[in-house]
Amino acid sequence: MNKAESRYFSTASRMDEALIECLEKKDFEYITVKEICEKAGVNRSTFYLHYETIADLLNECVAYTNNKCFQRYSSELADIKRRLTSEHPEDLIFISPDYLMPYFQFVRENKRLFKVALSQPASLHAEDTFRQLFADIFSPVLDRFHFAQKDKSYIIMFYIGGLIAVVREWIGKDCADPIEQIVDVCMRCIIPSGRETEFLNRESHA
Secondary structure: OOHHHHHHHHHHHHHHHHHHHHHOOOOHHHOOHHHHHHHHOOOHHHHHHHOOOHHHHHHHHHHHHHHHHHHOOHHHHHHHHHHHHHOOHHHOOOOOHHHHHHHHHHHHHOHHHHHHHHHOHHHOOHHHHHHHHHHHHHHHHHHHOOOOHHHHHHHHHHHHHHHHHHHHHHHHOOOOOOHHHHHHHHHHHHOOOHHHHHHHHHHHOO
């Protein structure tokens, strides 16, 4: 990256941080370009060099925030991949608390930003974050279970859609419920109880 590119991305990052700071104090619709520029230490012409509207900045800001979330997994990723190749298939599940806890912690820490982004669905980019996680973690599990390649995208989207719906419901309640409760709900949806498993087995042999 040359110096001009470095300055460009540094300025964009400052405006991302400025928007997040503004969101801590007021609702998105009341935030002005002037406020963002003052907090970021840039002028209006610099803002419009990067974005057409504040909504464009929000889109980038959510992507920037989601990238920071994914970075939380980087230290554990090597161990997770090792376990995926060494554990017995019966011990593998698609999603575990190891993956869910950091994500929901991150959502709670940035709930105002996520709440605004959820009001503008195209901005959330949660699908991109989960797709990245699935590519590195869950796709290898599907391979261990010998799922057909043509089916994998549907299975992945099933899980992504469910997790995003849970995030939306939780943020709608201002993240008041404990993270442990939310993770437990997700896990019970993924791993049925004994009676549900018995019913599923009975149906499969009917």
